[in-house]
Amino acid sequence: QLQLQESGPGLVKPSETLSLTCTVSGGSISTSDYYWGWIRQPPGQGLEWIASIHYSGSTYYNPSLKSRVTISVDTSKNQFSLKVNSVTAADTAVYYCARCYSRTSCYFVYWGQGALVTVSS
Amino acid sequence: DIQMTQSPSTLSASVGDRVTITCRASQSISVWLAWYQQKSGKAPKLLIYKASNLESGVPSRFSGSGSGTEFTLTISSLQPDDFATYYCQQYTSYSGTFGQGTKVEIK
Numbered sequence: 001q002l003q004l005q006e007s008g009p010g011l012v013k014p015s016e017t018l019s020l021t022c023t024v025s026g027g028s029i030s031t032s033d034y035y036w037g038w039i040r041q042p043p044g045q046g047l048e049w050i051a052s053i054h055y056s057g058s059t060y061y062n063p064s065l066k067s068r069v070t071i072s073v074d075t076s077k078n079q080f081s082l083k084v085n086s087v088t089a090a091d092t093a094v095y096y097c098a099r100c101y102s103r104t105s106c107y108f109v110y111w112g113q114g115a116l117v118t119v120s121s
Numbered sequence: 122d123i124q125m126t127q128s129p130s131t132l133s134a135s136v137g138d139r140v141t142i143t144c145r146a147s148q149s150i151s152v153w154l155a156w157y158q159q160k161s162g163k164a165p166k167l168l169i170y171k172a173s174n175l176e177s178g179v180p181s182r183f184s185g186s187g188s189g190t191e192f193t194l195t196i197s198s199l200q201p202d203d204f205a206t207y208y209c210q211q212y213t214s215y216s217g218t219f220g221q222g223t224k225v226e227i228k
Binding site: 039046047049050052060062063064078096098101105106107108109111112113114 | 122142153155157158159164165167171176208210212217218219220221222
């Protein structure tokens with residue numbers, strides 16, 4: 001059974017960089033069949049797709065976040081990561097990692113449990 | 122960018138009611154639409170993909186329809202476990218915009 005687990009600091013100071021890692025178990029990230037993604041959800045609000053990546057390094061970003069976000073993959077560790085630069089309180093959210101259904105259809109079947117990141121001094 | 126608009130934002134219903142949630146896309150997305158259910162503190166759960174295909178293990182009281190710009194999620198007979206928030210998501214061109222959500226509350 002595929003499992004995803006987010007990890008990273010739960011508290012980040014304003015203007016600093018938020019960094020999260022998603023560790024995949026029960027399957028390999030190095031398959032041509034899937035994209036892997038990050039989605040976030042501010043407290044009490046809806047879901048926002050952030051970015052997706054293929055193990056080959058091909059990436060797609062939400063245009064509204066693209067200037068501040070970097071998604072990357074480490075196949076040796078079966079992980080992919082997210083960095084958000086210059087964070088503000090508006091970046092406070094639960095961050096989920098997830099796997100797209102396929103390479104061409106990026107709806108999400110498998111999700112991590114989510115990691116709350118608070119931006120505060 | 123493709124925008125997704127759900128209606129209503131909140132819906133009050135009773136057990137046994139037929140419930141319909143609408144999702145509209147700002148431009149045609151063919152049938153590239155998914156529906157999710159989310160309960161408090163949990164990750165979303167996939168219900169429907171490609172507008173009308175039921176995900177394995179999802180009860181048959183859930184159904185989806187539509188194409189182009191207008192889509193619906195229907196729960197034929199609302200059960201106590203169905204009180205939750207529902208989201209649509211378009212997945213064209215490797216982007217994945219979600220609707221703002223519809224909260225289904227107990228009437």
